[in-house]
Amino acid sequence: MEVEQVLHMNSGVGQASYANNSSLQRMVISIARPTLKESITEAYCNNKVFPECLRIADLGCSSSPNTLTVVSEIIHIIEAISCQRSNQQIDKSPAFQVFLNDLPMNDFNAIFRSLPSFYERLKKEKGDKFGTNCFITAMPGSFYGRLFPNNSMHIVHSSYSLHWLSQNIIEAESLDKFNMPLYFPNEKEVENVIQEEGSFSLQKLNAFETAWDTGFITIENSDKKYNDDDDKLERGKYISDYMRAGLESVLVKQFGETVMDELFQRLAYKVIESMAKEKWQHKNLVISLTKK
Template sequence: MDVSQVLRMNGGDRDYSYSNNSFLQRKVISMTKPIIDDALANLYLDMNHPKNLIMADLGCSSGPNTLLVASELIKSIDKIRLKLGSDELPEIQFYLNDLPHNDFNTIFHYVSKFQKNLRNQMLSNSSPTCYVSGVPGSFYNRLFPRKSIHFVYSSYSLMWLSQVPEMVNTNKGNIYMSTTSPPSVIKAYHEQFQNDFFTFLKCRAEEVVSGGCMVLTILGRQSDDPCSKECCYVWDLLATSLNDMVSEGLIEEEKLDSFNIPQYTPSPKVSNEVEKEGSFVIDRLEVSEVNWDASTDHNLNLSGEHEQGYNMGKCMRAVAEPLVLSHFGESVIEEVFKRYTNNIKVSMSKEKTTLVNVTVSMTRKG
């Protein structure tokens, strides 16, 4: 699997698009806003009322959340500026980064509307000068000129690996780390994350100015156990669906055994990786939880087929469908996600189901 070619969220604005099924991710953005506000306030003070700010959202994906992030960051800067008595809002360059196959077209289609809405939402009467640009490419490589970025943001992106880990043993019957995975598989996943995260930090250390900030929210875990249910359960349910289809002859067993999700969910000990790389100092590290039912837009009156679990199924389809499609083919897609959604429904009806977020705020050393 060439991750750079197949890892993307479902584009467009159809029923299973990420654009229409990312309420859970939006909830996470809202939950971590106080950490972002603190980081921006410190940055603004350190820069002594800057005339311009260069900001980047890495792993921006597509849909309303992408420009929501930009909007919230700019409104936060305006609030800080007013509090400190600055005369004018700095000009802001906002870079949106994701892999080349991301649906950038949908983002750019809404930029003019975003800028118009932003003018109406500012606390002051200022008309913000904001330039939006797309930057296709892997954030495990350099993306920007040296010492050019003031603030880096990323949410629910850095758990994705640059490649499926190279394994000496088959992860038989599994598609991710599991309690039944060989120890060598768990080791391979951990080492791939360590290498990738170190590379990410090294690249950003080149690009972020001295005193610049990063706020990273990563899908993670509280437990030291990388196979704990809190981080692996959502993929175990997909594995169950695929295994059932193997047993019924709908999918080849060899096909399943060669499929692994390129993701690693770290614990708060991710701070060790930051200290090891050495270019950033950690200002805050917080762990939070979000319920699976946050995938539902609670402003809607849902009933019937939109029962508990249905929307989490759609959310996971928006995330996982390109990976599953590239490996198993189009003929089984509907059946895979029908079963997967049903497994999610059953689980949510029986127990509390949550995802864990690890948020790290850090500053570039001088």
């Protein structure tokens, strides 16, 4: 069975769901936000007129509170540019057509249920025109293949999705033959691929590191007090839970569901042991490209 038929973040709102284990990804989106703003502003600087309908794609949107965060941020950036220009009588804000993309097993129904409240929030925050001129739809499928017609997208965004390789899961049942379709390139590898492929100009390539437990302290749990042992255990479980939310579907296909609770409980303790010995960091790349 191909990866796109197996791979998906854990759906629903349970303890092991991606929706409840995506604080790390939310922090990374926040850190990368200035680059997003700079890229859009530069793309539409020098009085370049917005299209009547601005088409936006978010590749690997998943299903969580983060899903519509980037969409909202892009609309906010465009609104700010439009407001500045309206004072100069240059142009007006465009309509927005947003395509949320992920693999077919993604929990799109959860996203659809959140859209009415999202539109209402847009109206309250930015006025009726933004709530009625924003059209969000789903585009299931792998972004390693063709999803849209040529030259049809204006802004394409992807966060924490490009490390998934487009390859099949090895069917052998033994652990030593198990293959997890992940790859984390360094900056030079990414730059070389972009240059060799030739379709895009590299505008920005920034790197930053985040601790494994980034996002552990949130607004919801900021008032909790832990002793040292409990703190380590909770942090280990936090890391194990977000790994489970993203990887469980692949592991279940290979090893079955019955071992999952035990597997990730053991992982939590392994994480605690590992973090006591060295400081583990996620390497993140923020890339901005323009089509040639």
